[in-house]
Amino acid sequence: MKRKLLFIIVLFLFFSACNQERKDRVPLILISIDGLKPSYLEHTDTPTLDSLITSGVMAESMIPVFPTSTFPNHYSLVTGLYTENTGVISNTMFDEEIGRFFRLSDRSAVGDGRWYGGEPLWVTAEKQHVRTATMFWPGSEAEIMGVRPTRWYTYDNSVTYESRVDSVLTWLTLEDDSRPDFITLYFSRVDSRGHSHGPYHEVTMEALTYVDGILRQLINGLNAHGLGQKVNILITSDHGMIDLSEDRLVFLDDIIDLDHVNVINWSPVVMLQPTEGNTELVYNQLKAAEDNFRVYMKQDLPERWRFGGHHRVPDVVAVADLGWTITSRSFFERRGILAGTHGFDNAYPDMHSFFLAAGPDFHQGKVIEPFSVVHIYELMAYLLNIEPAPNDGDPAVLKPIVNRR
Numbered sequence: 001m002k003r004k005l006l007f008i009i010v011l012f013l014f015f016s017a018c019n020q021e022r023k024d025r026v027p028l029i030l031i032s033i034d035g036l037k038p039s040y041l042e043h044t045d046t047p048t049l050d051s052l053i054t055s056g057v058m059a060e061s062m063i064p065v066f067p068t069s070t071f072p073n074h075y076s077l078v079t080g081l082y083t084e085n086t087g088v089i090s091n092t093m094f095d096e097e098i099g100r101f102f103r104l105s106d107r108s109a110v111g112d113g114r115w116y117g118g119e120p121l122w123v124t125a126e127k128q129h130v131r132t133a134t135m136f137w138p139g140s141e142a143e144i145m146g147v148r149p150t151r152w153y154t155y156d157n158s159v160t161y162e163s164r165v166d167s168v169l170t171w172l173t174l175e176d177d178s179r180p181d182f183i184t185l186y187f188s189r190v191d192s193r194g195h196s197h198g199p200y201h202e203v204t205m206e207a208l209t210y211v212d213g214i215l216r217q218l219i220n221g222l223n224a225h226g227l228g229q230k231v232n233i234l235i236t237s238d239h240g241m242i243d244l245s246e247d248r249l250v251f252l253d254d255i256i257d258l259d260h261v262n263v264i265n266w267s268p269v270v271m272l273q274p275t276e277g278n279t280e281l282v283y284n285q286l287k288a289a290e291d292n293f294r295v296y297m298k299q300d301l302p303e304r305w306r307f308g309g310h311h312r313v314p315d316v317v318a319v320a321d322l323g324w325t326i327t328s329r330s331f332f333e334r335r336g337i338l339a340g341t342h343g344f345d346n347a348y349p350d351m352h353s354f355f356l357a358a359g360p361d362f363h364q365g366k367v368i369e370p371f372s373v374v375h376i377y378e379l380m381a382y383l384l385n386i387e388p389a390p391n392d393g394d395p396a397v398l399k400p401i402v403n404r405r
């Protein structure tokens, strides 16, 4: 009888210790403002971001992974891995083993875990009994390593930004064990206006001011629930944006015979799988016309991109120079070009992304030098007190921004 009582007491102490640890853990909200270029802040009103910058840590810019597109960068951010180690090599890709294309418009592909290599933070957390919830994030709709966030949604652009914030506030105010400690929040409007109108255009800048107002709603909601100083927030973006022009066009069909290739991905990173026996011909023709773009055989892709090592990268890759578009005559006649885009070499400052950290675990009023997006995974694991999976990031890079109480 005595032993039984002792056992119950030990069990009680164990669970209250776990609960204590949970209560002590400061929740972390990871926000993405897709396509937010750091220099936009000098071109429009962003009172909420400005006040968070004053009270937190901002990077001059963040260095994205290559290519500077949405899925590769969001997924590298949550895994700490370069593109060649995630396999998310583009928004559009082909995998011979899976036997199909991946496209953002294809729900079944986007939700298929086979496309996502490495371990995203929500998997790392859930495996260590830390609850997570995603209000959209590339990869969050897929079961990865047999794990999903505790709460997640299928991507739906029509969900209002107000209701996205409401969901996050609801989650954070849940009592007991069901409150998630890691939450994502995603907004695409700044990116889509940047594509349709161009960077710095007033419509794009209005979109940023609008998203800034949505962030105010989040901050006010946190304050109203007494959580103002009890939540860590990371505000990030995935890439920058650059103007395109009809004066900067390269027509692929003027250089090669399009029957000689399967085009996996179009501009600015044109991924070509030549048909049987045509690889050298296609490469040589492109090489001879290499003006306003660079062409590479897969094995010669620059090492600094940490991109060419994945089996999904096809044999020939042509990358447009900044602001140039590689297209075909028929596509251009039908569809023209966008006002702005991204995807170019990640060395261009115009492709760099945004990083801001605010909350009780961060220093105040600090500006840091540009750093690679792959270091954020280690930072987040440290903040959540969980063991990170092996990754390409260095925990020392972002430790200096942390001010642990």
Ligand code: AMP
Pocket: 034, 069, 070, 071, 091, 104, 105, 110, 136, 137, 138, 139, 155, 157, 188, 191, 192
């Ligand atoms: P990009 O083509 O690289 O500019 O990608 C930006 C677009 O990605 C956004 O406008 C969204 O429509 C789309 N997107 C973002 N997250 C997701 C998701 N989880 N699933 C499908 N599409 C998404």
Ligand code: ZN
Pocket: 034, 035, 069, 070, 071, 191, 238, 239
């Ligand atoms: Zn994007």
Ligand code: ZN
Pocket: 035, 070, 191, 192, 195, 342
């Ligand atoms: Zn975009």
